[in-house]
Amino acid sequence: MATFPTPDPRLNPPFVEWKESLASKRKKQWTIFIILALLVTVTSWRCEVNVNSFITGIHKGIPLFGMFFPPEWSSCASMMQPMAVTIVLAIIATILGMSFSLPCALAASFNLAPTPLRILMRSFIALERGLPEIVQLLLLIAVFGLGIIPGLIALSLSSIGMLAKLLADVIEEIEPHMLEAVAGTGATGAQIIRYAVIPQVLPALFANGLFRFEFNVRAGVILGAVGGGGIGYVMSTAMGSLDYQRACMATLLTLVLVFTAERISDFLRARVLDGGVVR
Amino acid sequence: MLSVSNISVTLPNGKRLVDHVNFRVGRGEFVAILGSSGAGKSLTLRCIVGLTQPSEGEISITGEAGKIYHSTNVCAKELRRARRHIGLIFQGSNLVKRLTVLENVMLGRLGHISPWRSCLFGFKDSDAREAMVALDRVKMAPFAARLAGSLSGGEMQRVSIARAIHQRPLIYLADEPISSLDPKNAEAIMAILQPLSRETPVIGAFHQPGIVAKYCTRALGIHAGKVVYDGSPQMLPHQLESIYSGSDQQAYFPVLESNVPPSFFGPSAQPSLQQGVPV
Numbered sequence: 001m002a003t004f005p006t007p008d009p010r011l012n013p014p015f016v017e018w019k020e021s022l023a024s025k026r027k028k029q030w031t032i033f034i035i036l037a038l039l040v041t042v043t044s045w046r047c048e049v050n051v052n053s054f055i056t057g058i059h060k061g062i063p064l065f066g067m068f069f070p071p072e073w074s075s076c077a078s079m080m081q082p083m084a085v086t087i088v089l090a091i092i093a094t095i096l097g098m099s100f101s102l103p104c105a106l107a108a109s110f111n112l113a114p115t116p117l118r119i120l121m122r123s124f125i126a127l128e129r130g131l132p133e134i135v136q137l138l139l140l141i142a143v144f145g146l147g148i149i150p151g152l153i154a155l156s157l158s159s160i161g162m163l164a165k166l167l168a169d170v171i172e173e174i175e176p177h178m179l180e181a182v183a184g185t186g187a188t189g190a191q192i193i194r195y196a197v198i199p200q201v202l203p204a205l206f207a208n209g210l211f212r213f214e215f216n217v218r219a220g221v222i223l224g225a226v227g228g229g230g231i232g233y234v235m236s237t238a239m240g241s242l243d244y245q246r247a248c249m250a251t252l253l254t255l256v257l258v259f260t261a262e263r264i265s266d267f268l269r270a271r272v273l274d275g276g277v278v279r
Numbered sequence: 280m281l282s283v284s285n286i287s288v289t290l291p292n293g294k295r296l297v298d299h300v301n302f303r304v305g306r307g308e309f310v311a312i313l314g315s316s317g318a319g320k321s322l323t324l325r326c327i328v329g330l331t332q333p334s335e336g337e338i339s340i341t342g343e344a345g346k347i348y349h350s351t352n353v354c355a356k357e358l359r360r361a362r363r364h365i366g367l368i369f370q371g372s373n374l375v376k377r378l379t380v381l382e383n384v385m386l387g388r389l390g391h392i393s394p395w396r397s398c399l400f401g402f403k404d405s406d407a408r409e410a411m412v413a414l415d416r417v418k419m420a421p422f423a424a425r426l427a428g429s430l431s432g433g434e435m436q437r438v439s440i441a442r443a444i445h446q447r448p449l450i451y452l453a454d455e456p457i458s459s460l461d462p463k464n465a466e467a468i469m470a471i472l473q474p475l476s477r478e479t480p481v482i483g484a485f486h487q488p489g490i491v492a493k494y495c496t497r498a499l500g501i502h503a504g505k506v507v508y509d510g511s512p513q514m515l516p517h518q519l520e521s522i523y524s525g526s527d528q529q530a531y532f533p534v535l536e537s538n539v540p541p542s543f544f545g546p547s548a549q550p551s552l553q554q555g556v557p558v
Contacts, residue, residue: 178373178376180369181367181373181442182386182389184330184362184365184367185362185363185387185388185389185442186359186360186361186362187386187389188389188394190394190395191389191398195378195386196375196386200375
């Protein structure tokens with residue numbers, strides 16, 4: 001065993017133990033790094049990623065990029081309606097997601113729900129989160145046809161999935177003592193949820209809900225491009241008909257939309273977490 | 280009057296955490312339970328309020344007109360009825376931190392008001408006025424509108440006493456109410472509990488023989504689950520050897536374990552083998 005100049009020989013064994021644990025941690029970190037580096041090299045070689053095709057692509061791309069400018073300002077007014085559709089879609093999906101995620105989260109948390117219900121709800125959430133929004137949308141389009149409705153359902157469902165998972169984790173972190181204290185007064189299950197659980201998770205619900213709103217605006221644009229309506233649909237049709245200047249206008253409007261949504265949600269989130277709006 | 284007759288808590292492996300504990304507490308008594316960590320103090324108190332079910336024995340509380348409430352071997356509804364008459368004061372953070380101080384006090388009477396009304400419409404103004412009186416008894420009335428999470432440890436402890444007072448119980452249970460407090464705050468809390476005990480008996484778990492001798496009327500010493508001393512707190516200094524000898528077991532806390540079924544909504548499950556969270 002290696003020795004180290006510790007002031008007291010009794011301290012030597014634990015010190016050596018600490019040193020060795022540190023060394024083994026280093027070893028693990030290096031192993032992970034090497035595996036990752038190998039993965040990147042092998043996969044890019046297998047997929048024929050090479051610098052050459054990137055450079056020729058850029059040569060073709062730069063003149064094409066010029067065709068996007070100037071943006072077609074005149075089409076701005078006609079894009080207001082699809083923009084409103086995207087905003088309304090995001091708002092409704094967020095509200096639906098927030099209202100349904102709370103009961104789902106209660107049913108999914110181990111400290112409140114009986115085990116069978118919890119497993120059922122956790123599986124539903126996992127399934128929901130396992131399917132990307134686009135896949136859900138394509139399935140829903142097969143059922144409802146093109147339009148806003150499948151986009152709305154897809155966004156709402158994935159909002160419920162994400163918010164329920166986050167909230168269930170928040171609920172599971174509530175101190176058991178606190179719930180016991182309320183249960184100890186003779187309160188019923190519903191009263192415990194109403195007076196001990198919900199006040200504790202409400203701020204998390206709002207903060208995450210606002211975050212989800214931002215996400216829904218962005219996701220709404222993407223889903224629109226696949227056939228869900230709104231500004232995304234305008235952009236994809238413009239691109240499809242090689243009307244690049246119109247597509248550029250739609251891109252600018254999307255940027256404005258997303259930035260505004262982010263600012264609003266940041267502002268509201270700060271207010272919520274201050275305790276000013278929701279306590 | 281509280282009667283604890285012959286209760287034991289036994290783990291599946293045969294280990295006795297509480298071993299045939301017997302005592303009765305009547306009017307005017309301020310009983311202190313002393314013992315090293317893991318001796319079974321908290322577990323005994325948890326059994327009284329039905330948060331842990333003893334493997335054998337019986338616990339009952341006699342109310343006015345000779346009405347008897349049981350907290351052992353009863354259904355969830357009966358248990359809630361018994362809990363209404365037990366004022367629970369935990370150590371430290373058991374308040375709902377996102378509710379105001381006054382709302383926390385009002386939680387004390389959840390067991391007495393209709394579940395549906397309280398869940399849908401909240402509390403009545405008359406409840407709030409009564410709660411103010413309880414809050415005033417612990418000198419916390421000026422803090423009524425503050426969020427419970429913003430209080431200091433001593434202030435939180437006063438509020439949880441106010442919650443128990445507002446409950447108007449037949450007996451107060453205090454699980455280490457002064458353990459996390461500085462000496463001055465600890466004395467202040469004892470000075471609140473002592474006059475309470477003249478009207479309604481108080482049972483508390485404590486670690487400070489000096490303070491116990493000053494305020495309590497009776498002391499119970501528990502060692503390895505057995506009552507080894509029952510008598511005047513003034514004689515405690517001579518008993519410390521037998522109460523605190525040798526053992527330093529790990530405290531047993533069933534609810535902190537994720538695999539134990541939730542106990543908030545009814546009679547809890549028998550304790551399982553998963554233990555080992557030192558408290």
